[in-house]
Amino acid sequence: MSALPPYSSSLQIFWYYAFRVICGLIFFFLIFPILVIMPLSFNAEDFFTFTPKMLAFDPDGYSLKHYVDFFTNPDWQQALWNSVTIAPVATIFATGFGTVAAIGLSQSHVPFKSAIMAILISPMIVPLIISAAGMYFFYSRIGLQGTYWGVVMAHAALGTPFVIITVTATLVGFDRSLTRASASLGANPVTTFFKVQMPLIMPGVISGALFAFITSFDEVVVVLFLGSASQKTLPWQMFTGLREQISPTILAVATLMVVISIILLTVLELLRRRSERLRGLAPS
Numbered sequence: 001m002s003a004l005p006p007y008s009s010s011l012q013i014f015w016y017y018a019f020r021v022i023c024g025l026i027f028f029f030l031i032f033p034i035l036v037i038m039p040l041s042f043n044a045e046d047f048f049t050f051t052p053k054m055l056a057f058d059p060d061g062y063s064l065k066h067y068v069d070f071f072t073n074p075d076w077q078q079a080l081w082n083s084v085t086i087a088p089v090a091t092i093f094a095t096g097f098g099t100v101a102a103i104g105l106s107q108s109h110v111p112f113k114s115a116i117m118a119i120l121i122s123p124m125i126v127p128l129i130i131s132a133a134g135m136y137f138f139y140s141r142i143g144l145q146g147t148y149w150g151v152v153m154a155h156a157a158l159g160t161p162f163v164i165i166t167v168t169a170t171l172v173g174f175d176r177s178l179t180r181a182s183a184s185l186g187a188n189p190v191t192t193f194f195k196v197q198m199p200l201i202m203p204g205v206i207s208g209a210l211f212a213f214i215t216s217f218d219e220v221v222v223v224l225f226l227g228s229a230s231q232k233t234l235p236w237q238m239f240t241g242l243r244e245q246i247s248p249t250i251l252a253v254a255t256l257m258v259v260i261s262i263i264l265l266t267v268l269e270l271l272r273r274r275s276e277r278l279r280g281l282a283p284s
Contacts, residue, residue, distance in 0.1 A: 034258055041066055041251035048248060066252040076249065079237035086148070086233060087216040090155035094212035097156065098163025099205055103197075105164075106171045117168075121161040131158070132225040139226055146228040154222045159212025166211065170204025203271040210264050218257070 004016055044063035045051050053061025070076045101120055105113050123131055135154050136145060144150030174197070182192040198205075220235035227236065234253060241247045 037251055038255045038258065041248070041255040043248060043251075046248050048246065048251070066249045069247075069249045070252050070256075073249070076237060076253070079232050079234045082231055083217055083233040083235075086151055086155060086231070087213050090152045090159060090216040091209050091213040093152065093156035094159035094216075095163050095205060095209040098160045098208055098212070099167050099201075101160070102164045102167035102171060106168065106174075117164070120164055123158050124161045128221045132222045135222060136225040145226055146231075148231060150226050151223055151231050154226050155216035155219060156212075158219060158222065159215045162211035162215060163205070163208030166208035167201060167204045170201045174200060203274050207268050207271050210268055214261060214264055217260075
C-alpha cells in the first residue's frame, strides 16, 4: 500500500519526501562521529586517524591491541570497577526516590504539584557545572566530598528526574479503580502497591532505572568535583587520558560504551512497547 493517498497534492508529496531527507541528514549528523570512532578503535597503530593500511582494508592495519590494553591495564580496570560499583547503587537510590515521588505527585490531593515537579526535575535543567559546584560546597560541609557515598548520592540526584518522568508517564494511563478495588477487598496499601500497582508501572520504573544507570555511568563533571583518586570512573579516566596522555585505548572504551548504550536503548524501546500494550495503546 502506498504511504501517500492517491489524492495527495504536489506540495504534500514534496514535504513528505523532504521531511525524510531532513530527518536522514540530522540522523547522519548525530551518528557520523560515532561511526568514525568505532573503526578507529581497531587501529593497529597508536594514532587517532585512519592509516593508509586501514583505508586499503589491509588486515595488518587492524588490531585488537587497544581492547587488550583496556582489559589488562590496571588503571582502566580500576576505573571500570569504580563505574560498576557506583552506577548500580546510584540507580537503586534514584529508582526508589523517583518512583515514590512520581506516585505521590500522581495523587489529586497533593498541593503545588507543578512547583514540586519543577524542583524535582531541576537537575535536568540546571547546567551540570552549576549543579556540580553546588554539590561540592554542600557535600564538603557534611563530610561527603571525596567519598564513595558522596559520588553515589550525587549521581542518584542526577538520575532521579529521569525516573520521575518515565514513571509519571506510565501512571497517566493507570486505572485508579484497580487500587480502590484492592482496598475494598481488604488489601493494605503496601500489598496493593506491590501486587496491583507495581506490576503495571514496572515498564516505566525499569525504563527510568536504565536512564538513571546511563546517566551515572557516563557522568564525568560531578565526579571531577566530588570524587577522589579512589573514585576515578571510566569517563574520568577517559577525560584524564585526553588531557595528559593521548591513548587510543580511549577509542576502544568509547566503542564499548556505545555498544552498552545501544543495548540499553533497545531494552528501553521494548519496555515502551510493552507498556503501551499493557495500557491498551498498542495492539498486542
